[in-house]
Amino acid sequence: MDRTVDVSRPPSRAAARPPGRGRGARRLRALRAVRALARAARALGHLVVPVECPGCATPDVRLCPWCRACLGGIARCEDGAPRLDRSDRPHPVPVWCTAPYAGCVREVVLAWKDRGRADLTRELAPFLRDAGRAAAAAVTGAPGRRSREVLVVPAPSSGRATRARGRTPVDELARAVAQGLRDGLRDAGAPPRVRVVRALRQRRAAGDQVGLGGRARGGNKAGTVALRRRARLGDEPRPVCLLVDDVLTTGATLSACEAALSGAGARVVGAVVLAATPPPSRAVRSDGGPG
Template identity: 55%
Template structure:
């Protein structure tokens, strides 16, 4: 090992978020994000529209438990921007697997990749917007699959809404009521009607994605689905009968 690098590791030890030393991320944590995306909206009760239309399809790479939780927390809130090189390629691969279905459905049209907005307080605390990293990865993955995709940061959180961390399902819904709005840039860039894919880091109750979906639909746009890194398992949820690997993604756009 180079002497300077060895000294740096003594002063600033490198460790995986799970605790394994001398690696930025260990093979076990990397493997947790390497699998194919599966449907997870069944475990998010706040995605239920209560209007007879099926919830927006949401695809995740892994459950938000154990080491995955450690990775996401360190990546978002503990300054581990180096973990971009773990999470972004993982979501890019997943998006590439979703691409063929979107390509067939869009018939050559473009899709807007819309990151879920963070609060201004969260952005200041983190000095960056981690979800935008994921959105770029999703757009790149769709490009890899031949889909015309562009990142459009079309939405913003109103200042009245607080961060969702620590809130229960009902509190999340109340906190986000009217808290997501279209930006002028979003309205101008999306035009009159665009097909959109949402991107977030973690699916919990679905309240955030539901608020984003409403904001886009009220402006005349179509939300085709959402991709997230991980989803919180629902203890009351039965095993999902439609969760399946990307080789059978034909239902992604069937919501009625």
């Protein structure tokens, strides 16, 4: 076979292209340039608005490893909330939390909720997913007919608080809890539909809860929560609900939410909170350890 090369024809563009000048190489260089610009933008952002761990002020990190380790100790915490007791229930509704509300955890929660650190949602979400997975036990162990759907219901915020924050932090928690609950129910072989429903509203603004005792908190919250007019609780005879809130203190808020949902025929089988105030008998040091 004659393999004579026709030198009269110019080489193809691909053959003439020197190494490192192809389309793939151009894409690689463009990707490197974009990454360099992103690093420069982050560095500039840190100069303009420095990022630090809200728990201990370690610079250049959203949440340092030490403060992160103070979260994630999923535990039941309803025993420290006296306002959760109801006369028609033999035991208070089970509540899971990710950490005690004290020390660095308290600073992290306050920064995330009220000090503009919405970026911490990404850091907190895995702990809420773990708590949601743990709360699946309340759904699978609930008496009565197995429900085809579970509603994750965030505690309502006042309109004033929502406007001041520009967001509804508890709704962000509820989405993470719902993801974990789905996983937990799937692991238990009971995978009903899980849906986040903003079913509740504040009927009237409660006074500031800070500094109030258990009885005063209960009176302050009594009658403040109601069902939204267009709340969609599904077509179950008694919808199964899991409540979500940011901080558990006496349980007055969760109790008001439970009363509103129960009045609409729903069953509240449990709750998940980001953090729970430890009772006086279990004081927590400023570093997060037991006193």
